[in-house]
Amino acid sequence: MSLFDNPYDPNARLACACGRHSDRAAHEADTEALSAQALETAVLKALFPRDAERRRFLRAVGATAANAAIASLFPLGALQAMAQEKGKLEKKDVKIGFIPITCATPLIMSAPLGFYEKQGLNVTLVKTAGWALIRDKVMNKEYDASHMLAPMPLAMSMGVGSNAVAMNVATIQNSNGQAITLAMKHKDKRDPKQWKGFKFAVPFEYSMHNFLLRYYVAEHGLDPDKDIQIRVVPPPEMVANLRSDNLDGYLGPDPFNQRAVYDQIGFIHILTREIWDGHPCCSFGVRTEWVKENPNTFAAMYRAVLSAAAMAAGPENRTTIANAIAPANYLNQPVPVLEQVLTGKYADGLGNIKTVPNRIEFDPVPWSALGVWILTQMKRWGYVKGDVQYKSIVDQVYLMTDAKKRMKEEGIAAPAEMPKKIIVMGKAFDASKPDAYVQGFAIKKA
Amino acid sequence: MRERAKSWVLSLLLLAVLLFSWHLASLPKSGPATGMDPEYAKMMGLDKPKSDGLPTLSQMGATVRKQLSNPFYDAGSNDKGIGIQLAYSLGRVGLGFFLAALVAIPLGFVIGLSPVVHRALNPFIQVLKPISPLAWMPLALYTIKDSATSSIFVIFICSVWPMLINTAHGVSSVRREWLNVARTLEAGTMRTCFEVILPAAAPVILTGARISMGIAWLVIVAAEMLVGNLGVGYFVWNEWNNLSLANVIFAILVIGVVGMILDLLFGALQRAVTFVE
Known part of the structure; x- marks a missing residue:
């Protein structure tokens, strides 16, 4: 039983699952x-x-x-050192890459709000121009750790789209927090069936954005490879491309959805939480080799980002955070835009004010089921071919148990089970039957 | 002298026309919103007049003043003043250019002196010369595995060709009589190189260097935007993210002025080595 379970609940077990321990x-x-x-x-x-x-x-x-x-x-010593409590830091000066989007909130805010410092780390956050560059700089060892899209570490570990480099996902940075933005001229075309021939942008091929957009249009009967165009455009350039009429819309990260609204260029068609409430988006990625070389530094970084995520999870802190990450050194965006993204009270671009408190959420645990879902979509759209060892790949990359352990060290309550089941547009996903899930789709490439 | 005054007047007139058309283009189209829910208007940033896109002249002036009043501020690893950004870019250009000179001038000498080497290397030079330096970037990133070195490499590769070709041309077209005189005076090869050929070819070599520097300055901005190292290119990209056109225009002006100064410097150098026959 954990501290927070109700002892009067007739269904709660006061002993542990195996029955040999008191709690x-x-x-x-x-x-x-x-x-x-x-x-x-x-x-x-x-x-x-x-x-x-x-x-x-x-x-x-x-x-x-x-x-x-x-x-x-x-490397038994290194593996065991990972289990050690707050050992001596191997490396104090750490370089972390990021893309200026709100998905990176926990790892950015850790700098101005002092979470890194508290762990004895001297972190340099490096703003980076695009995801391909993030991948290259992580592979080149220019960055010790980096903000990454949740599918990237899986793709890199498998050597899809680059050379194979063993990667780990320490935490999920954020869930939800993306949206489909359409150009103002399409404000009467809200049904995806009318989207034939549209040009859409996503930030990277191996991104939740790509997989969610494909899923969404496919559920509405469009084949994303034939009926629409999907281009890769770095997030900061999405608004500008929408303005210059190069794009009809994008499924992109915030603040660039809200920014398009703020600049009266587009409107928010739907938030991605309406496709899958609780979907992961970005992650905190590290090379496996680096984790082995710097176990204590890794643990310290881990604790800092987890504490930040715990703070970001509280709705009452969101305005403070918006102000902390807005300056030119980090996101370089107007505070009102970030505030609307983080608090969930926003203008949709069509004249309405909407209140969606979980527009963006921060659940840092890299649940392995999330990774398995990502792999099913990579399989579905032909990014990986042949048999995929779903579970074993995800278990190597996503450090689910580590995240829970570090959360405990910082006194943060870690849920034992995923707080929300994976339900994508009404369809439940069973992580134990990934192949059947892929086969169940009418529109697919595989 | 009267011609000079005329051209000054013409320049000023052009500037005035330019500024006036800018002023017309940047007039705010949407005034403060009327008939809109005030809360919604605030969320859209419409509670204050907002020009869409192009900044007005006074906004531009304020930006320039703000940037120039504190060009060396340092507000963190991703936010530094324009002076520091310029220093980063100039450092990269300087280093890449210096390395290129180190390779191009000696090699140009060899090519200029020996028709055999010239013919042997010519096909390579002709193929490599027209490649856009930025096309090298992915390959450089992949092989060098370091983005800072990669951008220096890109500067190197774009500035090497004009200097190489000009050096070779300058060396091969030194007047035969001077070489013959050197030979009759029994000057050694080294002495001939340094005391006859080098001064004779210097103006042509410096023309090449001047062209190289111009290209290098063009390329560094693009390279920094691509790779995102600190520098003027990064400054443009970072302000572009924020759709802050005033800052982007400011950076464009700065890039132009610095490019002009670099060109003037090389022009002065060139004049210093030019000789009258």
């Missing part, structure tokens, strides 16, 4: 220790397939020497 915290502490041991057991078993040999070896050299010998071959 869930003890159970989890125990399983962590066990999993560390299980890791070493696996390594030893691989080295000594016959148990008699292992025992002879250990008796001959002693457990400590054996451990040292094995650690020189396998």
Whole structure:
């Protein structure tokens, strides 16, 4: 039972799931220790397939020497250091890349609001021109960590669209918070069936924006590869392209939807939460190798971003945050625009004021089901071919258990289960049957 | 002298026409909103008069004053004054240009002196010369694996060709009589190179350098916009994100003025080495 469960609830279990511990915290502490041991057991078993040999070896050299010998071959020390509490930082000066959009709120606000500093980190945030450049600079090791679209680390780890580089997703930066913006001249064409021949923009191929736009138009009977054009345009250039009539609309990140409204160029057709309430958007990505080299710095960065996400989750803090991230050093946007995005009370461009408090949300846990959904769409639209090992790829990339553990360290309540089920336009998604899900779509490429 | 005064008057007249048409183009089209829900108007930023797009002359003046009053401010890693941004760009251009000179001038000498080498290298030069320097960028990023070095490389590759070709041309067209005189005086190869050929070819070499510098300054802005390192190009891109045309126009003016100053500097250098036969 966690602290927040109701002890009078007849359905709540006061013991843990396995029944051997007094509460869930003890159970989890125990399983962590066990999993560390299980890791070493696996390594030893691989080295000594016959148990008699292992025992002879250990008796001959002693457990400590054996451990040292094995650690020189396998990064056991690094893996165990990851489990250590707030160890000494390997690296204090950290470079983090970002795209100037509200999705990056937690990692940007951590600088002006002092979350990095509190963890002893000296972080330089580097504004970057586009997602391809973010990918290249992470691969070139110019950035220690970076703001990334949620699908990017999966694509990079699989070597889709670039060379393969093992990546990890530490946290999801934000959920919801995107919108479909259409040019003013289309204000009477609200039914997607009328969109044949439209030119749309998304920020990157491996983005939730691309997958959600494709999903949305496909549900309305349009084939996104034939009936509409989808172009890749960096978020900051979307508004300008809409103004110059190069685009009919875009599914883009905020503040650029609200900015189009503010500049009277477009209107907000729908928020993406109307397609899938609780969808992930951006993530906080790090190279796996870097995590192994700098486990303590990674943990410190992790804690900072998680604390920021916890603060951003509170609606009462949103105005403060809007003011903190608006200056030219970060987003370089007018405060009223950011405020409308973050508080969810906004002008839609057609003369209405709407109030949608969860226009953007901050649930930092990288739930593996989210990753599996992303992979199903990559499969659906032909970005990956052949059999996809959905679960194992996501488990390597998305650090779900780590995120929960670090949240506990900072005293943030981490939910055990995903707070919202994945329901995309009325269709529930079962992460245990990804192939059936892909096959179930009428419009697809695969 | 009267001609000079005439041209001044003409220049000023042109400027006045330009400014006046700007003023007409930037008149606010939508006044403060009427008949709109005041809260909605505020969310749209329409509670104050807002010119759509082009800034008015007074807004432009305010921007210029604000930027120039504190050109070296430093408000974080992504927000620095125009002076610092210029220094970054000039540093990159300087380094790329210097490296290009280091390669182009000696190589140009060799090509100019030896017709065999000239013919051997000519096809390569002809193919490589017309490539837009920015086309090298993806390849540079991929192989060099560092965006700062990549932009210097791009400057290098665009400024190497005019200097190389001009050096080769200058060296090969040194008058034969002077070389013959040097030979009769039994000057060594090195001495001939440095004391006869170099001074004779200097004006042509500097013409090449001047062209190179012009191209390098054109390219750095584009490279910085593409790669997003601090610099004038980054400044333009960052203000473009904010759709702040006043700042973009300011940056355009600054780029123009700096480019002109660089060109004047090389012009002066060129005049210093020019000789009358």
